[in-house]
Amino acid sequence: xxxxxxxxxxxxxxxxxxxxxxxxxxxxxxxxxxxxxxxxxxxxxxxxxxxxxxxxxxxxxxxxxxxxxxxxxxxxxxxxxxxxxxxxxxxxxxxxxxxxxxxxxxxxxxxxxxxxxxxxxxxxxxxxxxxxxxxxxxxxxxxxxxxxxxxxxxxxxxxxxxxxxxxxxxxxxxxxxxxxxxxxxxxxxxxxxxxxxxxxxxxxxxxxxxxxxxxxxxxxxxxxxxxxxxxxxxxxxxxxxxxxxxxxxxxxxxxxxxxxxxxxxxxxxxxxxxxxxxxxxxxxxxxxxxxxxxxxxxxxxxxxxxxxxxxxxxxxxxxxxxxxxxxxxxxxxxxxxxxxxxxxxxxxxxxxxxxxxxxxxxxxxxxxxxxxxxxxxxxxxxxxxxxxxxxxxxxxxxxxxxxxxxxxxxxxxxxxxxxxxxxxxxxxxxxxxxxxxxxxxxxxxxxxxxxxxxxxxxxxxxx
Numbered sequence: 001x002x003x004x005x006x007x008x009x010x011x012x013x014x015x016x017x018x019x020x021x022x023x024x025x026x027x028x029x030x031x032x033x034x035x036x037x038x039x040x041x042x043x044x045x046x047x048x049x050x051x052x053x054x055x056x057x058x059x060x061x062x063x064x065x066x067x068x069x070x071x072x073x074x075x076x077x078x079x080x081x082x083x084x085x086x087x088x089x090x091x092x093x094x095x096x097x098x099x100x101x102x103x104x105x106x107x108x109x110x111x112x113x114x115x116x117x118x119x120x121x122x123x124x125x126x127x128x129x130x131x132x133x134x135x136x137x138x139x140x141x142x143x144x145x146x147x148x149x150x151x152x153x154x155x156x157x158x159x160x161x162x163x164x165x166x167x168x169x170x171x172x173x174x175x176x177x178x179x180x181x182x183x184x185x186x187x188x189x190x191x192x193x194x195x196x197x198x199x200x201x202x203x204x205x206x207x208x209x210x211x212x213x214x215x216x217x218x219x220x221x222x223x224x225x226x227x228x229x230x231x232x233x234x235x236x237x238x239x240x241x242x243x244x245x246x247x248x249x250x251x252x253x254x255x256x257x258x259x260x261x262x263x264x265x266x267x268x269x270x271x272x273x274x275x276x277x278x279x280x281x282x283x284x285x286x287x288x289x290x291x292x293x294x295x296x297x298x299x300x301x302x303x304x305x306x307x308x309x310x311x312x313x314x315x316x317x318x319x320x321x322x323x324x325x326x327x328x329x330x331x332x333x334x335x336x337x338x339x340x341x342x343x344x345x346x347x348x349x350x351x352x353x354x355x356x357x358x359x360x361x362x363x364x365x366x367x368x369x370x371x372x373x374x375x376x377x378x379x380x381x382x383x384x385x386x387x388x389x390x391x392x393x394x395x396x397x398x399x400x401x402x403x404x405x406x407x408x409x410x411x412x413x414x415x416x417x418x419x420x421x422x423x424x425x426x427x428x429x430x431x432x433x434x435x436x437x438x439x440x441x442x443x444x445x446x447x448x449x450x451x452x453x454x455x456x457x458x459x460x461x462x463x
Contacts, residue, residue: 047188047189047192047194047195047196048115048186048187048188048189048195048196049186049187049188049189049192049195049196050184050185050186050196051108051109051112051114051185051186051187051189052080052106052108052117052166052183052184052185053080053081053082053184053196054077054080054081055081055196056109056189056196057108057109058080058106058107058108058109058185059077059080059106059107060076060077060079060080060090060104060105060106060107061076061104061105061107062076062090062092062102062103062104062105063092063101063102063103063104064092064093064094064102065090065091065092065093066091066092066093066177066179067093070267070270070295071267071294071295071296072088072230072267072295073088074088074089074090074091074093074177074179075088075090076090076104077090078090078181078182079104079106079179079180079181079182079183080106080182080183081182082182082184082199083120083181083182083201083262083331084199084201084259084260084262084299084331084333085299086297087123087181087230087262087264087297087329087331088297089122089123089179089180089181089230090104090179090180090181091122091177091178091179092170092177092178092179093177094176094177094178095176096174096175096176099170099173099175099176099177099178100170100171100172100173101169101170102169102170102178102179103167103168103169103170104167104168104179104180104183105165105166105167105168106165106166106167106168106183106185107164107165108163108164108165108185110164111162111163111164112162112163112185112187112189113160113161113162113163113187113188114137114155114160114161114163114166114185114186114187115154115155115160115186115187115188115351115353116152116153116154116155116185116186116340116342117135117152117153117155117166117183117184117185117186118150118151118152118153118182118183118184118186118340119133119146119150119151119153119168119180119182119183119184120149120150120180120181120182120183121146121147121148121149121150121180121181122178122179122180122181123181123228123229123230124229124230124231125229128174128175129146129148129175129178130146130170130172130173130178130179130180131145131146131171131172131173131174132144132145132146132170132171132172133146133168133169133170133171133172134168134169134171135153135166135167135168135169136166136167136168136169137155137159137160137163137166137167138159138160138161138163140156140159142156142159142346143171144343144345145172145343145345145370146172147343149206149228150341151343152340152341152342152343153342153343153345154342154344154350154351154352155350155351156346156348156349156350156351157348157349157350157351163185166183166185168180168183188353197335198335198336199259199260199333199334199335199336200333200334200335200336201331201332201333202252202253202254202256202258202332202333202334203226203250203252203253203312203330203331203332204226204227204228204253204331205223205226205227205228206227206228207253208253208254209226209250209251209252209253210250210251211223211225211226211248211249211250211251212248212249213234213236213246213247213248213249214236214245214246214247214248215236215237215238215246216234216235216236216237217235217236217237217324217326218235220233220234220235220326221234222234222248222249222250224328225248225326225327225328225329225330226250226330226331230328230329231268232268232328233266233267233268233269233326233327233328234248234266234326234327234328234330235266235269235271235324235325235326236316236324236325236326237324238323238324238325239322239323239324240322240323243316243319243322243323243324243325244316244317244318245315245316245317246315246316246325246326247313247314247315247316248313248314248326248327248330249311249312249313249314250311250312250313250314250330250332251310251311252309252310252311252312252332255308255309255310256308256309256334256335257302257305257306257307257308257309257334257335258302258309258332258333258334259301259302259333259334259335260299260300260301260302260332260333261278261299261300261301261302261331261332261333262297262298262299262329262330262331262333263297263298263314263327263328263329263330263331264295264296264297264298264327264328264329265293265294265295265296265327265328266324266325266326266327266328267295267328268328269324270294270295270321271319271320271321271323271324271325271326272291272293272294272319272320272321273291273316273318273319273320273325273327274289274290274291274317274318274319274320275287275288275289275290275291275316275317275318275319276288276291276314276315276316276317277314277315277317278312278313278314278315279312279313279314279315280304280307280309280311280312281309281310281311281312282304282307282308282309284304284307286303287317293320297329302332309332312332314327314330343368349382359438359439359440360436360437360438360439361436361437361438362434362435362436363434363435363436364432364433364434364435365379365395365426365427365432365433365435366427366428366429366431366432366433367427367428367429368429369429376427376428376429377396377427378394378395378396378397378398378404378427379393379395379396379427380392380393380394380395380397381393381395388411388412389411389412390410390411390412391408391409391410391411391412391444392408392409392411393406393408393435393437393446394406394407394408394409395426395427396425396426396427404425405419405420406419406420406422406426407419407420408420408446422448426448433448434448434449435447435448436449
């Protein structure tokens with residue numbers, strides 16, 4: 001985002017500031033305009049990368065590591081890689097009741113200004129996951145509640161600067177062997193030639209993918225192969241020649257161009273596939289032969305780009321065990337759009353950094369009810385450059401007369417407040433509400449709804 005003044009473009013950062021104690025979720029999507037990229041690239045410190053990843057030189061220590069089981073490891077370094085590289089979890093070796101205060105430390109290659117932290121839960125059912133963690137970064141030790149699968153956190157203003165490590169300590173758990181699937185710590189790295197690749201599993205049951213199968217042994221249906229749970233697997237009911245062409249067919253959560261395909265043999269009751277055939281919705285076909293035996297997480301590139309796929313049918317053509325063939329951990333990864341959901345849990349300022357080549361931002365807000373009287377209340381978003389606050393969006397704030405009001409407050413060149421005419425709450429705990437703003441040639445436009453061209457719901461001001 002940029003503010004235009006004669007001969008100069010000044011970057012603006014956004015602070016996302018809840019004014020009452022409750023949890024808010026903000027989904028932020030930035031639309032990039034390459035025209036600005038070269039002009040401001042030095043100001044924004046390069047590309048956003050996960051400096052907590054093994055690929056970028058991070059290392060780890062943990063309070064303990066659960067013992068290997070059936071070929072699955074539970075090392076702390078598993079959390080330093082995304083699931084399209086390593087699907088295994090880190091799990092502490094602890095029993096129910098004594099997992100509180102188990103910890104993992106991630107050491108960065110060098111000091112970084114950390115901008116956000118994302119935590120993916122272990123690949124287990126919802127009743128055996130982390131409820132809350134304390135994140136130690138410098139001298140700060142805030143405690144965060146975690147969502148069921150992924151939680152992304154914007155850091156409070158001033159936290160995360162010049163950090164060499166982060167420490168995550170368990171503060172809420174109702175089970176043993178707690179841990180995480182992956183932990184990411186993001187920073188802008190001027191030495192990085194490109195941002196880290198971010199992928200999403202479009203074949204994931206929890207994301208909305210569906211499936212059918214040719215047969216299933218007992219409760220081992222196809223959904224077990226596309227669920228996040230590592231204890232799940234699809235098992236057909238067959239023997240000998242009847243196993244040929246047993247299949248699982250997956251309809252993706254949404255159409256996309258696949259990048260990476262991953263899968264594993266059955267592992268709860270081990271069965272090894274020797275040959276498989278994949279029939280894509282586009283008509284492309286892949287044959288996999290002489291497949292490796294054992295508990296091996298296989299990943300390979302999709303070779304038919306730029307084809308958009310809606311589904312894939314996976315047929316078993318030959319196996320080593322002559323019976324009940326199947327799969328587990330079947331995943332199809334596609335490029336993730338530049339969109340994250342951030343959980344905001346404190347009344348102090350948290351910061352979202354806009355990249356230099358952005359001149360329009362769309363975002364969505366939804367409150368989360370935790371039983372507090374101030375839940376689903378108000379939000380203040382302040383836009384500033386490095387030195388000066390420029391303007392604030394005040395959504396559903398209370399006036400001195402205890403009346404709900406929304407407005408824009410402009411700080412430069414003089415203090416001015418513009419009240420919204422809209423007569424309804426803009427934040428609630430039931431549904432997402434959409435907002436957008438655009439800055440161009442010194443004008444800022446702000447509006448409600450998904451379409452920013454809607455002239456009935458926009459405010460234009462000059463700054």
